[in-house]
Amino acid sequence: MEPPISIEPTVPQRRRASFLRTLGPGLITGAADDDPSGIATYSQVGAQFGYSLGWTIPFSYPMLVVIQGISAGIGAVTGQGIAQNLRKHYPPWMMRFAVVLLLVANFINIGADLAAMGAALRLLVDGPQLLYAAVFGLICTCLEIFVSYRKYVLVLKWLTLSLFAYVAVVLSVHVPWSVALSGALIPQLDFDGQHATALIAVLGTTISPYLFFWHAGEEVEELHRRHLARLGTHPRTARAELARIRADTLFGMGFSHLIALFIIIATAATLHANGITQIETSAQAAKALHPIAGDVTFAVFAIGIIGTGLLAVPVLAGSAAYAVAEMFRWPEGLDRRPREAKAFYATIAAATLGSSQLHRARSDPRPLLECGHQRYTRYAADGDHGHDGQQRAHHGSAHSALVDGTRWRADGGSHGARDDWVFSPVSATKGTTCRASIALRRLMQKSTKGLPSADPPR
Numbered sequence: 001m002e003p004p005i006s007i008e009p010t011v012p013q014r015r016r017a018s019f020l021r022t023l024g025p026g027l028i029t030g031a032a033d034d035d036p037s038g039i040a041t042y043s044q045v046g047a048q049f050g051y052s053l054g055w056t057i058p059f060s061y062p063m064l065v066v067i068q069g070i071s072a073g074i075g076a077v078t079g080q081g082i083a084q085n086l087r088k089h090y091p092p093w094m095m096r097f098a099v100v101l102l103l104v105a106n107f108i109n110i111g112a113d114l115a116a117m118g119a120a121l122r123l124l125v126d127g128p129q130l131l132y133a134a135v136f137g138l139i140c141t142c143l144e145i146f147v148s149y150r151k152y153v154l155v156l157k158w159l160t161l162s163l164f165a166y167v168a169v170v171l172s173v174h175v176p177w178s179v180a181l182s183g184a185l186i187p188q189l190d191f192d193g194q195h196a197t198a199l200i201a202v203l204g205t206t207i208s209p210y211l212f213f214w215h216a217g218e219e220v221e222e223l224h225r226r227h228l229a230r231l232g233t234h235p236r237t238a239r240a241e242l243a244r245i246r247a248d249t250l251f252g253m254g255f256s257h258l259i260a261l262f263i264i265i266a267t268a269a270t271l272h273a274n275g276i277t278q279i280e281t282s283a284q285a286a287k288a289l290h291p292i293a294g295d296v297t298f299a300v301f302a303i304g305i306i307g308t309g310l311l312a313v314p315v316l317a318g319s320a321a322y323a324v325a326e327m328f329r330w331p332e333g334l335d336r337r338p339r340e341a342k343a344f345y346a347t348i349a350a351a352t353l354g355s356s357q358l359h360r361a362r363s364d365p366r367p368l369l370e371c372g373h374q375r376y377t378r379y380a381a382d383g384d385h386g387h388d389g390q391q392r393a394h395h396g397s398a399h400s401a402l403v404d405g406t407r408w409r410a411d412g413g414s415h416g417a418r419d420d421w422v423f424s425p426v427s428a429t430k431g432t433t434c435r436a437s438i439a440l441r442r443l444m445q446k447s448t449k450g451l452p453s454a455d456p457p458r
Contacts, residue, residue, distance in 0.1 A: 022244045023251060024153065025218035028315070029068060029211050030252030031160035034259050035312030036116035036282045036305050037109055041205040042260050043285035045198050046267030048277045051183030053195070054268075056202045057261040058184065061253060064207055068215050069249045075216030076245060077238070079223060079230030082216045083326035099323045102209050103351075106320045109210070110137075110313055110351060111358030117309035119283035120302040136306075137356030140313045144352075145345045149221060149335040156314070162307020163259040165300045169266040169289075172297050180265050206260070214319035217332075219245065224335050266301075313352060321347040 034042075045053050074085055086095040118133030143152065189195075223230060231238035267285055270292045271277070279285045282305045290298040318334065324347045325332035331341040338345050 022247055023157070024248060025072060025215055025222060026068070026245070026248030026250075026252035027160060027255065028153070028156045028218070028252070028311070029215045030249075030254075030256035031163055031259075031308075032214070032312045032315035033064075033206060033208065033211060033253075033256045034163055034263075034308055035109070035316075036113045036120070036309045038205045038260070039263055039282040039305060039308065040116065040280070040285070041201050042263040043267045043271075043279050043282060045202060046264035047271040047279045047285070047288075049195070049198060050268045050272040051180045051265065052188045053198055053202070054180065054184035054261055054264050055187045056199060057206075057257050057264065059187070060203055060206045061257045063203075064257070065249055065253045067207060068211060068253060069246065071212040071215045072219045072245045072249055073242065075219035076223065076241060077230060077232045079220060079232070081220060081322050081326045081332075082213045083323045087326070095327060098209075099327050102213060102323050103320055105208075106210050106316045107351060107355050108358070110316045110355035113309050113313050113316070114352075114356045115358075116282050117306050117313075119281065120286060120305040120309075123283060123286055123302050124299060134353075134356050136309065137313070137352050140310060140317070141349050141352045144314045144318065144334070144348055145338055149225065149333075152334060156311060159307055159311040160255070162304055162311065163255070165304030165307065166259055166262045166266060168300050169293070169297050169304075170262050170269070172300075173266065173269050173293050175265060175269045180268070183268075184261060184265075206257075210316050210319040212319075213323050214315050215249075217319065217322035221333055221335055224333065270297075314348075317348045317351040320351045321345070 045056075071082065075081060078085055083095055083099055086098060114133040114137050115129070117136045118129040118131075121127070121132045121136075122129045143155065147155065222228075228241070231241055267279070271279060271285065271288055274292050276288050279288065283302070286298055286302040286305065289301055321344050322332060324330070325341070325344045328343070330343040332344045333341060336344070
C-alpha cells in the first residue's frame, strides 16, 4: 500500500501565507496613494521631463514610510485616531484647523478622482461622463456603508491588484532601461521653476494627510476586529504587533512607489519620447497613449484609472469621516453597522456624493488642486506675430499628437492657435495638502513622545 499523500502546507507556503496575512492597512493605504489624481501628476512628470525625475520616487519613499509608520503606531498604541490624539495633546482650535484642512482637500480630491474615473470610462464606453462619475460615487458609497468591514477589507485588497495595470503598460512598450534606471537612481538637479514645481507636485501627491488619518483609523479597526487591547496597555507584549505594522507599512509604501515609478517610466517612454509634454489629467494621458502604444495599452491604462479610483475614493471619504467623528466624539468605525454610527456613515455619503457633483458646478476641478508655480507658453514662436506667426504655429513640429481635441507640440504649443498666451500648468495634484502635511507631521512627531517603541524595555 502506498503511503498517503501529505496535504500539509510546506514551510515556505506557511511563511508566504503568514506574510500575506500581515498585509492590511499599510498595503491599502499605500495603494490608495496612487489615485487618479496621483496618476495625473506622475504622468505629467514623465511626459514633461522624461526619465530625469524618476529619482524623486525613491527619494520620497523613506519620508512616506516614516510618517505612515508614526500614524499607524499612534492608532495601534493609543487605540484612537489622529484627531483624538490632537485633542489630547494640543489646543482644540489646532485639531479643528487640521480637520477643516483635511475636509477641504479631501472633498476636492474626491471630486477630481470621480471626474477622472468618469472620463476614463467614457474613453472605453461612449456615454455621459457626469453620469459615470455619479454612478462611481454611488458604488463607492454603498460598498463602504453596507458591506461589513471584514469583507470590505478583502475588496480593497483585491482592488490593489489594479495597480499592476501600469506594470503591464511598461512591459508592452519599448523602454531604454539604462536611461530609465539612471533617472531613477541618480538625482539630476535643475534649479529652475519647472523642476521645483514638479518636485513639490510629487511630494504633495505622495505624502498626503488623508493617508495619516486613514492609516491610524484602520489600525484601530484592526484592534477591534481581532479583539485586541490597545498596545499602550501592554507595552511589553507589543513587539510582535509593532513588527507587523512595520512590515505592512514598508511593503505597502514600497508597492505604491514602485507603481508610481512605473507610471513615470510608461509616460516617459511613450508620451515624452513622441514629443507630448503637456498632460493635465490621467484621462488625457490614456488618450494620448492610444495612437502611440495601441489599443491594448490604452485600454489597460484607462482601466487602471478606474480601479485605483474605486480604491482611493473610499479611503478619502473614510479618512474624512474618521476625522469628523473624532472631532465631534461621534461613534465611528467601518466595523459598526450603519444604525450604530449614523453620523460617521453620513459623512462618508456626503463627502463622496457631494464631491461627485463638484464638476457640475465647476467644469474642471483640477485648478482647485494646483499650487505653486504656473507655467505659460506661447502658441507661436517668440518674435512671430500676425499671419506669419499663425502659419508657423499651424505647421508646427513633426512630433505632435491629438489630446482632447487639441494637437499638442513638443514645445508645449498647439497647432492652429493665435499668438497669445495659454495656461499650461504643471499640475501639483493634491498640492492643497502640502502645508497641511508639514503641519501634521510636526504634530504627530510631538504626539509620539512617551509612546512605547518597537523594542520592549529590558
